[in-house]
Amino acid sequence: MTRRPPTAVDHFDALSAVVDLVRSGRARTRPELGAVSMLGRTVISQRVDQAIDLGLLEDAETGPSSGGRPSRQLRFNAGCGLVLTAVLGAAALDVAVTDLDARVQEHRHVEWSIARGPEETLAALDGHFAELLAGRSDVPLWAVTVGVPGPVEFSTGRPSQPPIMPGWDGFDIRGRLQQRYRVPVWVDNDANLLALGEARAAGAADEDMIFVKVGTGIGAGIVNEGRIRRGSKGAAGDIGHARVLEDNQVMCRCGRTGCLEALAGGWALARDAVTAVHEGRSRYLADVHREHGEITPADIGRGVTLGDAWCMTAVARSAERIGSVMATLVNFYNPACLVFGGGALTVGEPFLRVIEHAVRSRSLPLAASGLVIRGSGLGELGGVVGGAHLAVEALLSADAMAAWTPQGSPAGVEPGRLLVGV
Ligand SMILES: [Zn+2]
Incomplete structure (x- = not known):
């Protein structure tokens, strides 16, 4: 993706930091954000307001007063977007839809041989994704991630000579899914997604x-x-x-x-x-x-x-x-x-x-x-949870937020502009 102009750096770094601190639970109020981020009070106030406008943060119940004015609690609104995440195994598919905290809303484990090749497999995946999205049309889809049991060139999202995936070598999994879902897509090796899911859980x-x-x-x-x-x-x-x-x-x-x-x-x-x-x-x-x-x-x-x-x-x-x-x-x-x-x-x-x-x-x-x-x-569930973390963390990075926040949501933004970390 193109780097945003340097003048915008502080703005989106601060926005990303504020959202991340609240999302991770390290700060729950505006004063706590000031204490842990070194950002000034005005910047915090403006970035929090922006994050609330975007639907990412919300003011929750009032926190306990420490003598002065009570501080309103801030909460990350994990329900403002969805991630479709799948892990293809040698003999089974795990597919799930999660919220922006990588919490699984619905999960399926389906017997499937990956040797049936990319066209048939991705068509089957489309079917499961469509069923997982049914009844959730009020929440926008933010991203899709797919884990595969073989080496993946991460920058292109293509498998590289995977020994147990006949027909998949060099297949443009990302391009195929991006064209269909119009959101950024990450493709990674399954062990990486398992590792990320496990690390975040721990x-x-x-x-x-x-x-x-x-x-x-x-x-x-x-x-x-x-x-x-x-x-x-x-x-x-x-x-x-x-x-x-x-x-x-x-x-x-x-x-x-x-x-x-x-x-x-x-x-x-x-x-x-x-x-x-x-x-x-x-x-x-x-x-x-x-x-x-x-x-x-x-x-x-x-x-x-x-x-x-x-x-x-x-x-x-x-x-x-x-x-x-x-x-x-x-x-x-x-x-x-x-x-x-x-x-x-x-x-x-x-x-x-x-x-x-x-x-x-x-x-x-x-x-x-x-x-x-x-x-x-x-x-x-480790792989699908890891996939959701990968996508959400990338989309809440400063670079990605600079690209999608003017439109209000990552949905509908040219997906290539949001593929940070790639
Ligand atoms: Zn070998």
Whole structure:
């Protein structure tokens, strides 16, 4: 987007700061805004009035008096816009509509194979979005976000050679959705959205975090000082294809050999489970295979909870390998928190226990001191919630507000002008 003229900087920086301080709960009254922002009283008063005119803030009930005049409480009006947010998985879609606080108003989890390609998948997405918007026409749509299970060039919103998304390489997902919805669209890797959702749910505690998604594949999202770090092209965190084995026999679905996910990802365990069935090593898996004709990562996760010995050993070995890679990353990046989630294998204590041991026994004492290792708290909603945060934070930035506030709402503004952070 074009930078706004320098004379406007103070105005929109102040407007964005005022809205953000109220939205995040750090300030609830005009005097509190003065105390935490260093902005002058007149500027605060004018920017608050502007935010109220825009419908972003509202005067709520009167706050307790501290001797002088009572201060009116300010509240962020999260209901003044909607975000449509979707995460495409290998075998399912999560779609949701949220308010501007990323609170989910309605959510659907639908079985869907991403291998059906972009046209069919986005048409299905349109159908779900239309149903989610039905009955909400009084609130304008502000943005759409989509997470995909593969590398995304963040500046263009196009998948880049995604191993499990045939037909999607270079597809203009953003252009297709922007044309239809006439609002800004962000497309990101699913692990990044999971990381952002988790970081915002945890608050300041998780400002330096790595979120590791262990589902069918393996990926990671990096949060640094509260922001997602995507690297120069958007490929940061793609640890699933780090080579961990100097063995050319183990083929990965990316076409290379010895990748972490070819040994420890859900699809690799499902592959090994079929071999285990043929070798007669698990009655539980044999039953699953006979009944469904296949074995999924979720079946293996269920096997762990049922106490199946083969599943427990396989998942423990997977956790050990992932933990070993994470120990290297802990030494390199020194995060405050490692969060695991995003799939059937991370469910339950045993996985985290093995990870914890593998990470702590291999990382440097200083890097591991105070390190929190835990499971995700948001479950399958994490990605859609993260997507909503991504869009709303971008639209409430000073640059974006300079572009849309003259029109009163991001709806109807040329979407390209609002794609900040891209
Ligand atoms: Zn690979």
